[in-house]
Amino acid sequence: MSRxxxxxxxxxxxxxxxxxxxxxxxxxxxxxxxxxxAHFGSARTFAVYDVWKTxxxxxxxxxxxxxxxxxxxxxxxxxxxxPKVEALTGCALLFALAIGGPSAAKIxxxxxxxxxxxxxxxxxxxxxxxQVMLNGxxxxxxxxxxxxxxxxxxxxxxxxxxxxxxx
Numbered sequence: 001m002s003r004x005x006x007x008x009x010x011x012x013x014x015x016x017x018x019x020x021x022x023x024x025x026x027x028x029x030x031x032x033x034x035x036x037x038a039h040f041g042s043a044r045t046f047a048v049y050d051v052w053k054t055x056x057x058x059x060x061x062x063x064x065x066x067x068x069x070x071x072x073x074x075x076x077x078x079x080x081x082x083p084k085v086e087a088l089t090g091c092a093l094l095f096a097l098a099i100g101g102p103s104a105a106k107i108x109x110x111x112x113x114x115x116x117x118x119x120x121x122x123x124x125x126x127x128x129x130x131q132v133m134l135n136g137x138x139x140x141x142x143x144x145x146x147x148x149x150x151x152x153x154x155x156x157x158x159x160x161x162x163x164x165x166x167x
Contacts, residue, residue: 017052024051024146025059026130027088027112028123029096033061037120040099040107041081042067046088047123051130062087085110092145095126113141 017023028036029043038044044067048059064087066080085106088094094107094114107114117126133142 015055016057017050018054021052022146023057024093024130024134024142025049025091026051026093026095026126027091028126029094030123033123035120035122036095036097036117036126038097040084040094040096040103040114043084043096046084046094048088048091049127051127051134053131053134056127056131081106085112088112093130093142113145 025048027046027048029038029040029045030036030047031038031044033045033047044064046062048061050057050059062084064080064084066083081103085103088107089110091112094112095117096114097117097120099107099114099116104114133139134146138146
């Protein structure tokens with residue numbers, strides 16, 4: 001069984017992304033809604049947030065009763081992964097402590113980029129790290145997700161090189 005908790009928008013405007021800025025929707029595998037601290041298959045909850053350059057907003061939480069035991073073996077009679085993948089539709093990134101190969105394949109096929117973390121960390125810290133990525137030079141996979149893939153322009157470097165050669 002699964003449950004979804006969503007935030008209902010208030011009548012008053014809430015601080016959000018700048019006009020024209022599309023927030024990045026991320027999911028975080030958690031068991032307590034405070035820490036990124038679960039493997040994908042054994043996560044009882046996925047906290048979903050919209051993140052933009054200057055902030056973030058909680059969107060929803062998906063809770064699951066039917067999870068794996070985190071021992072690397074799965075019960076073939078009961079698919080515990082597909083409902084999780086379906087619940088995360090619309091997310092661009094998934095943060096988890098670990099994710100098995102078949103689960104990762106399903107996540108990637110759904111258009112979600114899995115990011116494994118070595119140790120548990122506060123959800124707030126993960127959100128801040130995503131903001132730092134958005135404000136800096138995002139890695140290529142994130143530029144692709146954001147639709148900001150630009151071919152590098154080396155003409156400035158070439159012009160500087162030419163100027164040094166002529167001096």
